[in-house]
Amino acid sequence: MIEVQDLRKAYGARRAVDGVTFSVEEGEIFGILGPNGAGKTTTVECVAGLRAPDTGRIRVAGLDPVADHDRVTRLLGVQLQRSELQARLTVREALDLYASFYEHPADHRALAGRLGLDAHLDVQFAKLSGGQKQRLFIALALIGDPRAVILDELTTGLDPRARRDTWTLVEDVRASGVTVLLVTHVMEEAQRLCDRIAVIDRGRVTALDTPAGLIDRTTTARTISFAADTPLDRADLDALPGTTAVTARDGRTVVTGTDATVDAFVRLLARRAVTARGLRITDTTLDDAYLDLTS
Numbered sequence: 649m650i651e652v653q654d655l656r657k658a659y660g661a662r663r664a665v666d667g668v669t670f671s672v673e674e675g676e677i678f679g680i681l682g683p684n685g686a687g688k689t690t691t692v693e694c695v696a697g698l699r700a701p702d703t704g705r706i707r708v709a710g711l712d713p714v715a716d717h718d719r720v721t722r723l724l725g726v727q728l729q730r731s732e733l734q735a736r737l738t739v740r741e742a743l744d745l746y747a748s749f750y751e752h753p754a755d756h757r758a759l760a761g762r763l764g765l766d767a768h769l770d771v772q773f774a775k776l777s778g779g780q781k782q783r784l785f786i787a788l789a790l791i792g793d794p795r796a797v798i799l800d801e802l803t804t805g806l807d808p809r810a811r812r813d814t815w816t817l818v819e820d821v822r823a824s825g826v827t828v829l830l831v832t833h834v835m836e837e838a839q840r841l842c843d844r845i846a847v848i849d850r851g852r853v854t855a856l857d858t859p860a861g862l863i864d865r866t867t868t869a870r871t872i873s874f875a876a877d878t879p880l881d882r883a884d885l886d887a888l889p890g891t892t893a894v895t896a897r898d899g900r901t902v903v904t905g906t907d908a909t910v911d912a913f914v915r916l917l918a919r920r921a922v923t924a925r926g927l928r929i930t931d932t933t934l935d936d937a938y939l940d941l942t943s
């Protein structure tokens with residue numbers, strides 16, 4: 649659905665995007681993850697045809713977003729990072745206005761219902777909560793009945809409940825057959841929603857994989873922690889296969905390692921007939937993988 653090949657874009661001497669390549673399959677939720685200033689927004693603005701690349705090739709459903717801009721806007725919806733509407737425009741007016749831009753708009757009454765906006769149709773933009781504004785921008789991105797949608801930092805500034813509701817919404821959007829290109833720096837969001845993720849750092853793709861694949865690439869895959877007064881020798885812990893660190897913090901001992909470390913640790917407990925108090929074994933999260941993969 650979306651192909652980006654060796655995309656480069658500089659602002660003066662600043663190389664914002666420096667050779668980015670990825671492709672998004674139809675029906676996929678594809679994440680672009682990376683630190684501030686990594687070049688994520690510039691990349692998706694080029695995909696949307698809002699900026700012209702310096703070099704590189706972009707295709708959206710086979711079309712060039714700059715040369716075929718009109719056709720691309722009809723099949724690609726966009727919710728940008730910092731969106732605003734006039735303060736006094738009501739939700740209904742915004743939906744009507746945006747629907748008027750398209751020959752075959754989505755049924756915006758149904759869309760408002762799906763996005764939980766039908767109780768707010770006569771509310772002015774300035775009086776909407778942050779979550780309601782976000783839902784409205786998602787509605788506006790979907791109003792042209794697009795085949796694909798770009799959502800840039802969709803949940804920034806939302807409270808945890810509004811964030812989770814928005815995630816459910818994105819899953820619904822995908823279930824209705826729309827391909828989603830999602831820009832985020834919320835790891836939990838990427839882990840929950842994305843089929844695949846491109847990690848971008850300093851204008852380049854540093855990794856491209858499924859969330860589980862990214863996690864598997866990190867060296868310390870498992871963390872074992874237990875109360876520090878558990879009678880185990882530090883030397884025994886250091887000697888476990890695959891151990892990368894043994895530390896003490898907040899009254900607990902923390903061993904990082906691999907699956908092999910966990911297996912050997914369990915055998916060590918059995919051998920010593922020790923019960924590890926408050927034992928917890930956790931997987932590496934996408935947060936850890938992200939920190940490993942970005943500078």
Ligand SMILES: Nc1ncnc2c1ncn2[C@@H]1O[C@H](COP(=O)(O)OP(=O)(O)OP(=O)(O)O)[C@@H](O)[C@H]1O
Binds near residue numbers: 662684685686
């Ligand atoms: N219009 C512009 N003019 C000049 N420099 C820009 C412009 N837009 C972005 N930049 C610079 O290009 C680099 C990449 O910015 P971009 O907004 O694409 O990154 P980002 O990954 O989306 O960052 P963030 O997560 O902070 O939104 C940054 O160094 C930024 O300061």
